[in-house]
Amino acid sequence: MLDVRNLSKQFGKKPALEEVSFQVGEGQIYGLLGHNGAGKSTTLGIILGMVEPDQGEAIINGVSVQKKRASALRQVGSIFESPCFYEYLSGWENLRILSNYSGPFDKKATEEIVGRVGLTERIGSKVRTYSHGMRQRLALAQALLPMPMVLLLDEPTDGLDPEGIKWFRDFILGLRRERGMTVVFNSHLLAEVEQMCDRVAILKGGKRVFEGKVASVGGDERLFDVDLDPWEEGMRFLELQGCRMIRKGRISIPPEADPAILVAALVGIRVRVSAFSPIRRSLEDLYLEITR
Known part of the structure; x- marks a missing residue:
C-alpha cells in the first residue's frame, strides 16, 4: 500500500x-x-x-x-504537525469548509465520523472552546472524511x-x-x-x-534483571560463564546456562544476590540500545 x-x-x-x-x-x-x-x-x-x-x-x-x-x-488522510482550524467557527463548520477544499461535502458521512470520534454533543460549539483532546478528535475526523x-x-x-x-x-x-x-x-x-x-x-x-x-523485537536473547553486591565481582564471574552486561542491572545469559546454577555459584563466592529475574526484551530496550 x-x-x-x-x-x-x-x-x-x-x-x-x-x-x-x-x-x-x-x-x-x-x-x-x-x-x-x-x-x-x-x-x-x-x-x-x-x-x-x-x-x-x-x-x-x-x-x-x-x-x-x-x-x-x-x-490519503492525515494529521501533520499541529492541526489548525478556524477558531471562531464551530467544529461542524470547520469540517464542512475543509471538506469542500478537496471535494463535495457529504453530510451523512460527516455525521457518522463525528459520532465515531465522540464529538456529536460538541460539534456545534466553536473550536476555541475545545480542549486539546477534542481538537485532536476533530483533526482525526477531518483526516477520515475523504474515506x-x-x-x-x-x-x-x-x-x-x-x-x-x-x-x-x-x-x-x-x-x-x-x-x-x-x-x-x-x-x-x-x-x-x-x-x-x-x-x-x-x-x-x-x-x-x-x-x-x-x-x-524480543528475539531469542535471554535477558535478566539482576541485583548483585558487590556488582563488579559478580559481573566478572558471570562474564566467565558467557554472560554479557547490557547495562548495569541487566544481563544476557547464554542459551545453555541454568539461572539457578548461576545464582548458587554467585552465592558460593559470597556475592549477595537480591534479584535474578527473567524479563522480555521490549521495544523500549531495543530503541535505547540502538539510539545510544
Whole structure:
C-alpha cells in the first residue's frame, strides 16, 4: 500500500534523510520511531508531497506522490504537525469548509465520523472552546472524511492524557479491524507503539537503523534483571560463564546456562544476590540500545 524508496533530503548542509526505505502492507499499522530531528516528520512530509525529496520517491497504492501528487493523495488522510482550524467557527463548520477544499461535502458521512470520534454533543460549539483532546478528535475526523485507504499521523497522541491515549489506540485498532485501513504514524510513546504496530522503523540521524516486526523485537536473547553486591565481582564471574552486561542491572545469559546454577555459584563466592529475574526484551530496550 505504501512503498518508500531511497528517500534523501538535505536542509542546508545538514542531511535530514539518507536513503530511507520501507514498505507498508495493506491493513498494517506501521510506526516511525526516532529522537527529535531523526527525520520522522520529514519522511511524512515527503509522503504527503509537502516536502520535495532530493532523491527517491513515495508510492501510494501504485501511484507516485512525486509524479502524480493529486492522484496519490486522493487515497490519503492525515494529521501533520499541529492541526489548525478556524477558531471562531464551530467544529461542524470547520469540517464542512475543509471538506469542500478537496471535494463535495457529504453530510451523512460527516455525521457518522463525528459520532465515531465522540464529538456529536460538541460539534456545534466553536473550536476555541475545545480542549486539546477534542481538537485532536476533530483533526482525526477531518483526516477520515475523504474515506482514505491510508492514514498518516504525526505525533497524534502528543499532549493527550492516559484516557485519551487509550481511546486513540482503541480507535485506530478498530479502524484496521473494520475497514482494513493502513496506518502510519510516528510517536515517542514506545509502549503504545508496541501495543499497536505490526512493524516499526527506527530512524537515527536521518538513517534507517532498524526495520522489522514488533513481535520479533524480543528475539531469542535471554535477558535478566539482576541485583548483585558487590556488582563488579559478580559481573566478572558471570562474564566467565558467557554472560554479557547490557547495562548495569541487566544481563544476557547464554542459551545453555541454568539461572539457578548461576545464582548458587554467585552465592558460593559470597556475592549477595537480591534479584535474578527473567524479563522480555521490549521495544523500549531495543530503541535505547540502538539510539545510544
